[in-house]
Amino acid sequence: MADARLGAQSDEVLGDGSPSRQLAAISAESLTDSTSPSRQLSALSAETITNAANGSPSRQLAALSVEVLVPARLTFKGWGAPIKSPGWS
Amino acid sequence: MALLFMDGFGGQDSNFKWDVGSATYTTATATPRTPGNYYWTNGSGATVSMVKNFTASSRIFVGYGWYTSVDNSPVSFYGDGGVTQHITVVRNATTRFLEIRRGSAAGTLLATGTQQVFNNQWNYIEISVTISDTIGEVHVRLNGSSTDEVSYTGDTKNGGTATTLDKIHFTFPNAFANYFADVYILNDTGATNNTFLGDVTVRTLSPNGNGTSSQLVGSDGNSTDNYLLVDEHPYSATDYVGSATIGQKDTYTIANLPAGVSTVYGVQVSGMMAKSDSSLAQARYIVRSGGTDYGGTTRALTTTYTGYYDLHETDPATGVAWTPGGVNNMESGMEVM
Numbered sequence: 001m002a003d004a005r006l007g008a009q010s011d012e013v014l015g016d017g018s019p020s021r022q023l024a025a026i027s028a029e030s031l032t033d034s035t036s037p038s039r040q041l042s043a044l045s046a047e048t049i050t051n052a053a054n055g056s057p058s059r060q061l062a063a064l065s066v067e068v069l070v071p072a073r074l075t076f077k078g079w080g081a082p083i084k085s086p087g088w089s
Numbered sequence: 090m091a092l093l094f095m096d097g098f099g100g101q102d103s104n105f106k107w108d109v110g111s112a113t114y115t116t117a118t119a120t121p122r123t124p125g126n127y128y129w130t131n132g133s134g135a136t137v138s139m140v141k142n143f144t145a146s147s148r149i150f151v152g153y154g155w156y157t158s159v160d161n162s163p164v165s166f167y168g169d170g171g172v173t174q175h176i177t178v179v180r181n182a183t184t185r186f187l188e189i190r191r192g193s194a195a196g197t198l199l200a201t202g203t204q205q206v207f208n209n210q211w212n213y214i215e216i217s218v219t220i221s222d223t224i225g226e227v228h229v230r231l232n233g234s235s236t237d238e239v240s241y242t243g244d245t246k247n248g249g250t251a252t253t254l255d256k257i258h259f260t261f262p263n264a265f266a267n268y269f270a271d272v273y274i275l276n277d278t279g280a281t282n283n284t285f286l287g288d289v290t291v292r293t294l295s296p297n298g299n300g301t302s303s304q305l306v307g308s309d310g311n312s313t314d315n316y317l318l319v320d321e322h323p324y325s326a327t328d329y330v331g332s333a334t335i336g337q338k339d340t341y342t343i344a345n346l347p348a349g350v351s352t353v354y355g356v357q358v359s360g361m362m363a364k365s366d367s368s369l370a371q372a373r374y375i376v377r378s379g380g381t382d383y384g385g386t387t388r389a390l391t392t393t394y395t396g397y398y399d400l401h402e403t404d405p406a407t408g409v410a411w412t413p414g415g416v417n418n419m420e421s422g423m424e425v426m
Contacts (some may be wrong), residue, residue: 044091057366060331061423062306062394063324064360064374065100065293068416069092069273071349072123072213072233072290 090280092355092402093143096272099293100359101323105108109140113400115350122154122211124289128270131261138260141268142171145253146276150285151415152215152257154270159208162267163194166218173249176218176227180206186240187214189227194260195316201237213271213288215368219279220245221250233288250328250358262406273354281410282402283353289354292346294318300420301377305330317407324361330423331365340377345417353411358421359398364390374399377420380407387426 096106098116116127143149145168149425153163163179177193180187187202206212215230232236244425246252258276261267271290277283296316307318307330316331319341330339346353356376364370374385374397383406385399405413 004092007177020108031232035251056333056335057364057368057370058194058296058331059331059370059372059386059423060363060365060394061319061339061372062361062363063100063102063322063325064319064341064358064421064423065102065295065322066416066419066421067095067100067357067359068294068346069095069286069289069353069354069357070292070346078344088233 090314091274091277091282092400093146094141094241094274095291095357095400096270097126097291097357098129098270099178099322100396102140102359102361102396103129106141106192106359106398107139108142109138118270120156120211120308121292122156122213122268122270126270126328128154128156128292130267130269131267138238138258140256140258141274142256143274145251145255146278147253148219148270148277148324149254149257150215150217150275150276151257151272152281153291154211154213154290155273156211156266156270158266160261160265160267160390161194162262164195164214164216165260165261167273168220168242168251168254168260169249171256171409172395173247173251175220175247175249175254176245178214178227178229179362187229187231189241191230191245196247199227199243199245200239200241202231204228204238204247204335206231209365211268211270215285215287217285220254223244230285235285235287239369241305249317263402280400285353286354289295290351291321292417294346294416296341296343296421297344298342298420300342302338302340302375302382302422304334304337305332305339305423305425311411315339319360322395326363329363333365333370334365335425338375338382338422340382340420340422342420343416346413348360350413354402354414356401356404356411356416356419357398358385358401360395360423362390362423363394364392367392371426372423373426375420375422375424376401376405377422378404378415378418380422381406384424384426 090330161180177190185205189200190196217228219226228237228240358374372389404411
């Protein structure tokens with residue numbers, strides 16, 4: 001069995017190896033819930049939207065008319081027999 | 090529907106029927122076009138307009154009685170939602186002939202009539218208009234004639250997009266006396282009332298007696314002779330009938346047409362309704378014909394008296410045109426909804 005030997009070993013590193021980690025300043029911030037603030041009330045009023053107090057209001061009719069479209073009746077104020085208008089008996 | 094609108098001005102509620110009323114609006118009877126009828130007047134000193142919007146229609150017919158002391162009172166036809174002024178018919182101030190113009194009263198002259206329209210007398214003018222860049226038509230008839238006084242075929246489209254009409258605008262631009270009566274507006278749809286009607290009049294008939302139903306309570310605290318509380322024109326806000334109970338109604342007999350009428354083109358129920366307090370409150374007019382009550386359009390009322398109108402081209406009891414007898418036997422009123 002061959003005798004395996006290591007005659008030499010070297011490690012080559014390109015550059016300056018492991019750079020220095022530098023810390024210039026440090027602070028800690030935390031995101032948390034706030035403290036519970038005071039609830040303040042300076043004024044209060046209540047408005048309500050409801051149906052009318054009397055429930056169903058009265059429906060009121062103040063005027064009524066019926067218009068009818070019919071042929072105009074001509075009037076003849078001169079001499080001779082009256083003119084009979086179309087649409088009139 | 091062919092008949093779109095009518096106003097005889099006898100109900101004295103025209104500020105609700107027209108889309109632009111006027112503080113100077115008033116009615117009169119001193120110089121009636123037909124015996125006993127009302128008419129609208131600008132009061133001889135006011136500059137006013139009457140505007141009516143209607144369902145967009147490809148062909149419109151309008152008829153109206155007109156009496157002027159000196160004015161020329163153009164009537165204009167609009168489309169595109171009342172924006173585009175397509176056609177105006179106006180009397181020439183010098184010749185007194187009727188003119189058809191594209192656009193406004195100062196627009197391009199398209200045609201001129203041959204008969205003078207004189208001052209200080211009633212004339213009945215009928216106009217039909219269709220809109221097209223090439224085959225539009227305008228026909229103007231005078232005093233019931235079955236032939237055109239003036240007409241034009243060609244470009245009636247004064248820009249815009251639609252080839253329909255949806256607004257008519259009567260202008261009384263100067264401080265002279267102008268009277269206006271017996272207005273109808275119709276289009277060419279439907280089987281009847283789809284062309285010139287000729288010289289017509291709008292008769293306003295008022296309640297004149299108790300009808301079949303007397304369930305509403307009057308402002309006088311009872312349900313006796315309620316018709317006396319709704320027969321005045323213009324209306325009185327302190328003189329009314331009403332109820333909050335759904336289904337209750339009043340109907341009244343209506344005055345008869347003058348003897349001799351043989352043709353009825355349409356019937357329109359008009360009135361003034363309101364509710365006594367807030368909360369939804371609806372009501373509708375009733376037409377009673379042939380022993381049956383027929384409800385009109387249900388309206389959600391406001392606390393201010395408002396004019397509403399229902400147009401009936403046919404007798405609901407027969408489904409065909411009203412007869413004078415049908416009108417004379419009808420009842421009308423209000424039902425709580």
